[in-house]
Amino acid sequence: MNDDFDQLDDYAILGIRPGASPNEIKQAYLQQISRYHPDRFAGASPAEQEYAARRARRINQAYQNLRKRRPSAVPSASVQRDYQAELYDQAQKHLAAGRRLQALATLRELQQINPWYRDCATLIAELEAEYQPVATTGRRPVSRRTILTVAVGSLTFAFLGWYGWRQFQGTQTASGSVGATIPTPTTAAPAPTTAPSPTSTLSPTATRTPVPTAIPTLTPTAAVSPSPSPLPNPTITGGPIVYQADFGPNSGWPTANGNGWSVGARDGSYIIQTNVGLGDIWAFRTAPIGPDMIIEVTVDVRGDWAGLVLRFNDPQRYIRFLVNPANDTFRCDERNGDQRTLFAEGSVSLGERTRLVARLEDETVELWINDQRVSEINSATPAPDTRYGFVALAERTPTTAIFRDLVIRALR
Missing domain, CATH: 2.60.120.560 (Exo-inulinase; domain 1)
Structure with missing residues (x-):
């Protein structure tokens, strides 16, 4: 099976320029291996887990190879690579060849570097939707336009219902009590970019992952009420x-x-x-x-x-x-x-x-x-x-x- 990274050399697989210093090589290795660590894909599909394992092995191999090489001089007239454009082109080639899973993995890597690169977020959302479980009812998948239409209609009815309730309640206002769902901030915040390993060397999220995507309007969930306030204040006790x-x-x-x-x-x-x-x-x-x-x-x-x-x-x-x-x-x-x-x-x-x-x-x-x-x-x-x-x-x-x-x- 040919992966999208098979043609990349040791420098490209780590995302660094030829002639990088030993410290730059090490930092690039740590960043790449954290992205494809098997623990990060524990909840992913078997195909994604296998892809991550193969890529992690290739990253380890590249790091070992570069550690053994002597630093070489950087060409004086080297051409600066557009790594983001290369990843985007790879994803497009995968899509054209029908390799949609590889395209999704490449787009996720691109989004970790630049969450707003071209239509990267839209393509990821479309590909992820294809891998969501669908009930086997024999019906055709619902189109995005239909989903958006239903969502807008539901929000409209919800707003009208809320407005009517407010009119009925008169001047009553929301209390902001425990159990309220936190509203979406004005600026949509993508989730963290790097997911950690749950055992030893652990990296952040972003949430996200976690792939950085714009957080949509949040919907309320079941409230959980704390103890009544004010709380008694005993001295906290603990063991060794x-x-x-x-x-x-x-x-x-x-x-x-x-x-x-x-x-x-x-x-x-x-x-x-x-x-x-x-x-x-x-x-x-x-x-x-x-x-x-x-x-x-x-x-x-x-x-x-x-x-x-x-x-x-x-x-x-x-x-x-x-x-x-x-x-x-x-x-x-x-x-x-x-x-x-x-x-x-x-x-x-x-x-x-x-x-x-x-x-x-x-x-x-x-x-x-x-x-x-x-x-x-x-x-x-x-x-x-x-x-x-x-x-x-x-x-x-x-x-x-x-x-x-x-x-x-x-x-x-």
Whole structure:
């Protein structure tokens, strides 16, 4: 079977120029292998899993070959390659030859480099729709025009119903209570660009994946109500420390970057940087104990939102516990695909550095900020999971989140 990368040389498979330095080769290798790591495709189709495995082997081979070569001089009159255009042309050739799965993989790689390149997002949406499960009713697939027509009609009827209800209620307004779904921001935010491995070297998302796509208007999901406020504030208790991160070179936390974001350890801290419009940028790891645990970390947020990722079921389903020191607020919500369900939010006094604590036991999650319990939620979704991590979100301004003093404790 011929893959789209069979004709690429060692430099091209890593996406670097000939004569690149050893450090550039290593960084390119880490970025490429994180994209095609088998753990990232755990929920993909068998064909996509096999493609990712073959590409990962080719990336490892290219890296080993380039490590053994002596650096060569770069030609003085080298012609700059348009790597994005090459990927787009490859995808078009695959489509013309009927290799739609290979075309989808190539377009996804292009979208990770430039989410807005030509009609890349539209082509990906059309190809992904072909691989969605379809009920075997014998009917022809519904066209996109029909879907759009039904969607617009449904939104129109929903608006008319809402307007009538508002008229009936008079001056009554929405309370913004727990369980409301977070509205779509004005600027659509694509999901993170790199998906992490759930075991050792883990990279962010974007969400997304996670392939960066514009988040559509979100639809409400079932509400989950926290305990009544104000909450009692007992002293949080826990067992012995089972993990303590030094964020050194051998800590196992990933170092990666993409178009407008980066994650990595430096000077005993773990830093996530992201620009506006990229959605969630996260990195996660697997706890050395079961899903019941206490997670503590200190975070310094410069910009908008940052905090903990809890119950990381997969790149499209997890809980976010976020703080925004710029306006002294916090919120806790669940991401499930393109939906957001708000569990809790409120105002709290935040300093330059904030200590976040999450106590996870069965379906209960207690949230603490600077030794103050701010919320308790009870939810079966997403399911308890041993994976956890950090997340940053730039809604209106570029954001830098610096995490320090990470500790995981047993409950007792």
